[in-house]
Amino acid sequence: xxxxxxxxRHAGLSDPTRTGNVPKASPGTRTYVLLGxxxxxxxxxxxxxxxxxxxxxxxxxxxxxxxxxxxxxGGYARHRVFFADEATAIAAGFRPCGACCPDRYRxxxxxxxxxxxxxx
Numbered sequence: 502x503x504x505x506x507x508x509x510r511h512a513g514l515s516d517p518t519r520t521g522n523v524p525k526a527s528p529g530t531r532t533y534v535l536l537g538x539x540x541x542x543x544x545x546x547x548x549x550x551x552x553x554x555x556x557x558x559x560x561x562x563x564x565x566x567x568x569x570x571x572x573x574x575g576g577y578a579r580h581r582v583f584f585a586d587e588a589t590a591i592a593a594g595f596r597p598c599g600a601c602c603p604d605r606y607r608x609x610x611x612x613x614x615x616x617x618x619x620x621x
Contacts, residue, residue, distance in 0.1 A: 536582045538592035549583030553595050556580050560590035561598030568598070587621055597621075 532544045536553075552568060553560035554577070561568060571577035584590040597605035605621055612619035 533583065535585050536589070536593050538589050540593040542582075545585065547585070549585055551584040551587055551590050553582045553584060553590060554580050555582050558595045559598050560584060560587070560595040561601040565598055565601035567600040591619075591621065 530546075532546060533548045534542050535545045535549045537543050550563070551560050552563050552565070554568070557580075568577070568581075572581070584593070584595075596609050599606040608621075609619045
C-alpha cells in the first residue's frame, strides 16, 4: 500500500503517480491500481486477484511463496503489478509463474514450444 501526494492510498504500483494519467480517487476512498489488458494502469475500487512482476512479465497468485520471498528481500515491490483476473494478465502479455502455477506454466511452455496460442 502506498500513499500518493494527494493523500489517497493505493495498492499495486509502488508509485501510482509515476505511471501517468491514473485517475485520482476522492479523499477517503480506497482504490487499487491494476493493469488492464492493454498493459496500462487504471484505478479500481476492487483489489486485484493476481499479482505480477512488470520486468519479468510473470503473473501468479498473491500468496506465491517465491514472490513473497522476493518482496521480503526488498527491491521487488517497485516492479509489482496487479490484475483483476487471470485473463487480463494473459491479455497484457504476462506468463504464469512456474512456482505457484506449475500446471499453467507447463501448459504455457508447451504451447510456446509448439508455436501455439496459450489459454489457461
